[in-house]
Amino acid sequence: MIEHLKVIVGEGNVSCLENDKITYATDASQLEGSTVAVVWPQNPEQIRQILTYANRLNMNIVPRGAGSGLAGAVVPNNSLVLDFSRMNKILKFHPEDNTLEVEPGVVVDDIIHEAEKYELFFPVSPSSHTICQIGGMIATNAAGNRAITFGSTEKWVQELDVLDGTGKFFTMKHNLNEFIGKEGTTGIIVRARLKLTKPLKRTTASLSMMPDEPSLIKKIKELTQNEHLIALEFINKKASVLMGREDAYLLFAEFESLDGEMVETEEIDKVWQVRENAYPSLASQGYSIIEDPKISLEHLEEFLKWLSEKNIPAFGHIGIGIVHPIFKIDDEALIKDMHELVKKLHGAVTGEHGYGMRKGIFINDAYKYELKLLKQRYDPNDILNRGKLV
Secondary structure, rough: OOOHOOOOOOOOHHEEEEHHHHHEEEEEOOEEEEEEEEEEEOHHHHHHHHHHHHHHHHOOEEEEOOOOOOOOOOEEEEEEEEEOOOOOOEEEOOOOEEEEEEOOOEEEEHHHHHHHHOOOOOOOOOOOOOOEEEEHHHOOOOOOOHHHHHHHHHHHEEEEEEEEEOOEEEEEOOOOOOOOOOOOEEEEEEEEEEEEEEEOOOOOOEEEOOOOOOHHHHHHHHHOOOOOOOEEEOOOOOOOOOOOOOOEEEEEEEOOOOOOOOHHHOOOHHHHHHHHHHHHHHOOOOOOEEEEEOOOOHHHHHHHHHHOOOOOOOEEEHHOOEEEEEOOOOOHHHHHHHHEEEEHOOOEEEEOOOOOOOOOOHHHHHHHHHHHHEEEEEEEEOOOOOOOOO
């Protein structure tokens, strides 16, 4: 097998070394699987040949970006792992419609910096923006700190080139959600054409400290009425204390107007840094399992109270109802209880991280049926990310 793969991609682009197999057996979720070999493809034709070969051998293929996913979407199952870090070219800027063509392995920060060359802006920026790759963001439909205004990744994808599980090539301009958010189970993204927008005007910000859940919800309702609000993030009391800050809910609002109390860029950046450092700070204290339920404003107070009663640190994109409770590695029973509560509150167990290996059991029947039909159409031999979603 290895020799055949070397013929396809070149000797330096395949590894079955034990160290590489161990490295690629996990991702940021800390779940572990098993790797047969790692391949670094350079172009779509190589991927097509690998898919043809994998179909003959009934071999499971896991497409992988930076491995920064938190739900185990790229954890292999005795799989051949395709690492896209060497397909990292920015291909072309289209001035007629302000779009940018990129390969799947391009890091999001590089897209942001490229857009700046044309005085434009790519607005979806997760906390992992310095390492996460656009292919992975599309595969999980990732959101970011300004999702309240700019939405998730799907809103900014105009066109995709995809290879399905049989090796068939598609250029998709419609029905993009057949691949966006499907965690690499229906096809492998080999090119994306992204929409860019005008850069933000000068922004201001406010940091509020709220003593309890009712006052927090009241403030959220007040802030979301402001048409200039572009970000609304929070850190709960438990997380704030663990981070060495106040015993209060921290609520950070950013405005594309003069409505905020902070006007200096340096001061605003410092507060953003506090929010972006939330997970690394908590993980260093043993809270390394991060969840991403999405709760409606109607039920948000009840959910936050439950987290407080259970002494669970949390932060997140509170403006769109995505909360990131953080658990210790042995808190499985507590995580299960939380998922049951989310279900009771008519929420979604995943708001932006995807289902991966952690949350597939919570997929509802209607979505399972949709996924089954897509797999039949695009991956009839089930070689793409087998065991995920369906």
